[in-house]
Amino acid sequence: MQVHTQIGTLRAALAECRARGESVGVVPTMGYLHAGHMKLVERASGENDVVVVTIFVNPTQFGPNEDLDAYPRDLERDLAQLDAFAVAHVFAPTVAEMYPQPLQTSVDLAPLGQILIGAARPGHFRGVATVVTKLFNIVQPDRAYFGEKDYQQLTVIRRMVADLSSPIAIVGVPTVREADGLALSSRNVRLSPDDRNAATVLARALDRGEALLRAGASEPAVILDAMRVIIAAEPRAELASLDLRDAATLDAVETIDARPLVILVTARFGDVLLIDQRISARTQCDDVGENFA
Known part of the structure; x- marks a missing residue:
């Protein structure tokens, strides 16, 4: 398992995979991984030759009074979990690597990204759609895997891919729950x-x-x-x-x-x-x- 913090090194490694004709699946995450994420990784491993897991707490999807600073982070813990699975590459960039200068470009879905959670968290899905587009452009996967628990997010990404004619299959994976029914998060x-x-x-x-x-x-x-x-x-x-x-x-x-x-x-x-x-x-x-x- 190779861990990349820079866009260029990940792109170079994946170019070698594509030269061998290997398919690529990506599991985008914000880290602090749990069994629900591992289900995404398992599904991706069964359907692709190469699996990439991205770990990035994206600041542009958090509002000014939301829990960005409190969001749990533990990269060493995440890597230890992923090491037990068939993950070829982990992409864990810094904020500066992903956003080296203030963005002038964003991806905004209206009205889909402005209803429900989007109404309660203005700009949230604009941040999600923009960072996922960046990750898709970096990884250029054949398939991308998202949990159904974040259902509006999954729907936004499916519509974004369809609207932009992106050659990526978006795969929704059922919610994983604790024994008492609580959805893993x-x-x-x-x-x-x-x-x-x-x-x-x-x-x-x-x-x-x-x-x-x-x-x-x-x-x-x-x-x-x-x-x-x-x-x-x-x-x-x-x-x-x-x-x-x-x-x-x-x-x-x-x-x-x-x-x-x-x-x-x-x-x-x-x-x-x-x-x-x-x-x-x-x-x-x-x-x-x-x-x-």
Whole structure:
């Protein structure tokens, strides 16, 4: 496993791989890796000759009052985890390497990047789309792997790749959960023990929403109201948003039909903001899955 901090050295190493006709998969991360990231790495390893993992806490996707400074970082820990997998290259650049001068170019998706989390965090998805575009230009992968937990991010990247005719397959990988249902997240380490226990309410609420959906509930309000009751019963949870959307487009849903839907929830526990999601339909739906642009 080679670790690169400079764009030029990674590009040179990958040029040799491509000269041998090898396919390249990339797993973009912000580090502090957990078992959910490892699922992405496993999937990438099974579908590509060469796997690249990027580790970069991107400052341009954090607002002025968000948790950039508190975001957990431990590169040695991350590299130790990756060493057990078939990862050929790790790209861990500095901020100065990625942004040597103030950006005059950005990638902004409207309205997709300005709704839901994008409305609560203005500019967030502009920062995400721009840094992912930079990483794609650096790595030039055949496939890129993202977790479904960050569902709006996954949808934004799929649309960005389609709009820009990028020759990259975007692969969504199902959310990995703890035994009690809590979705794995690098932010979980910042939860107090009491907030960690309370955070399982998100999975319980999603379970209830999915059960109502599969049982034939036809009004989104019925599903969302039932979920709000569950979350409201947990005093440590501060609900930020709860939405039921079309799983492919994130368009608002007025009437439930057979198409795949996604339930999206955002809640704060102490000073930690957590997100979770559930993709479902009245009947078992196929993965809304990979986008081959």
